[in-house]
Amino acid sequence: MTITLRSTAVDTPGQLEIPATQIPVTAEADVVVVGGGPGGFAAALHAARMGVSVILIERFDMPGGVHTSGLQGAANEGVGGIHTELMERFAAKGYIYTATEKDLPDWAGNPLSHYERNMKPGSAFARASFNPEGAGCEMVGMLAEAGVNAMYQTAFIDAVVDGGKITAVITHNASGLQAVRGKVFIDGTGTAELAARAGVPYVRGGGGQPPGTDWDGIKRPIPGGLLWTMTGVEYDKLARHQRTSNDPWLSRVIEEAAAAGDIPAGLYRPRMKGESVYGEAYIGHPTLDMSPISAPGTFIIWQNVPYEWALHMDESAADETRARRELRGFIDAESRFLKKYVPGFENAALSDIGRFVGIRDGRHPIGEHVFSMQDATEGHEFPDAVTRPMTKTFFWDGYRKHKFTVPYRSFLPKKIDNLLLTGASLSFTYETIFMVMRNFPWCTQTGEIAGFAAARAIGKGIGVKELEWKQPYF
Ligand SMILES: Cc1cc2nc3c(=O)[nH]c(=O)nc-3n(C[C@H](O)[C@H](O)[C@H](O)COP(=O)(O)OP(=O)(O)OC[C@H]3O[C@@H](n4cnc5c(N)ncnc54)[C@H](O)[C@@H]3O)c2cc1C
Incomplete structure (x- = not known):
């Protein structure tokens, strides 16, 4: 089975027209997760544990993203689910x-x-703190135990989209260019790279800053x-x-x-x-x-x-x-x-x-709901809230505590129907980055929620946007 990629390059000076390329489809799964940071890791693990087939594509040699490959390693008290399990497993192995x-x-x-x-x-x-290398070993083992087909040293390079759905992703690794097909795709890249390549609209990093906060324009x-x-x-x-x-x-x-x-x-x-x-x-x-x-x-x-x-x-x-x-x-x-x-x-x-320079403020994809400062500071209650109200300290407005929820719609990008967002790729505005939307425990929770949503939608034979979210997961 192959996928034919046709070049979209125009024949102008400085551009090279690539002939249509046949790419072998080497793998297929119910759920394909791109990027294995806290979000992608938890999504892949949870979906596999719920019984669907899962492929995880990760460009480095272990999951964990900024917290392992990026050496961040901050350990926190467990917030429940996979996050708590990680903290307990790392501790049991002597890695905390x-x-x-x-x-x-x-x-x-x-x-x-x-x-x-x-x-x-x-x-x-x-x-x-946890030892990043030790934690990475444990996380590799957890994915293997759950039956996730984790492809390491494999870079995601593009998405094939047909009729508002991603049908396959194009990857590159030691075997060359390969296509991986799936039913539901999950963006765990930390920079919404899968969403962007699939055509989801987004605000660039640095975009959305309040007026007067730029510098020399x-x-x-x-x-x-x-x-x-x-x-x-x-x-x-x-x-x-x-x-x-x-x-x-x-x-x-x-x-x-x-x-x-x-x-x-x-x-x-x-x-x-x-x-x-x-x-x-x-x-x-x-x-x-x-x-x-x-x-x-x-x-x-x-x-x-x-x-x-x-x-x-x-x-x-x-x-x-x-x-x-x-x-x-x-x-x-x-x-x-x-x-x-x-x-x-x-x-x-x-x-x-660290294996990479961590990006704090990458693309902000536009979702069915873009989580904003007002949502947090005004404590908006969402009928599709994924967690019970969380209380977090925000330094944006003078280190005040706010109680809020995040809706499932922030996991669903505009334009693509079979894609879920996780972690730092979730749909939220610039100002909320340092509030809650990017920390390790929450990013792990978002992954578990996305993995749950993907497996549940596949089990019911419906799309992830058709899933009715009636009660908080956490
Ligand atoms: C420098 C820095 C310091 C931070 N400090 C803290 C802190 O002290 N406490 C805290 O809680 N949070 C901290 N954060 C925030 C937190 O680390 C991130 O928000 C969180 O890791 C995001 O999780 P994620 O799963 O979305 O993405 P990431 O952790 O970024 O993981 C993304 C994964 O996707 C993979 N990937 C990306 N692109 C591709 C591709 N094309 N093909 C294949 N794989 C790909 C990457 O290799 C990586 O493994 C920090 C972030 C940075 C950058």
């Missing part, structure tokens, strides 16, 4: 590490702390980030240096290293207060930004894409390449600077760099 004030006195309130910097100095804290996406780790850090020595040298931000050592030519321009760029909605928080960090992970003495360090570069890494290969190249340069320089100048890092080693 919890740092507290006993190991890291004075970490709370330390300006270098990514998560605990705003706490009162000296307070008790518990920062739990350009709407910039919230920058993505490349995470990396160092092992062998002696925190007590570092903390002593911060205290005794009155250098909590390491500004003095940075100045010294810069004067010696050891800090490349742009590495410790200044914050740009008030220049954009997330400017202050995500423009990049004037000094080190880290969090304990995996084991004592191991820290994850954030390298955010400079805001001013305005990169759309989900849409442009040149932007993605630039981010990967220049952030690696920063990491190389930063790790050597730390070892040479900062007490506590003398014996530390650069141990891992």
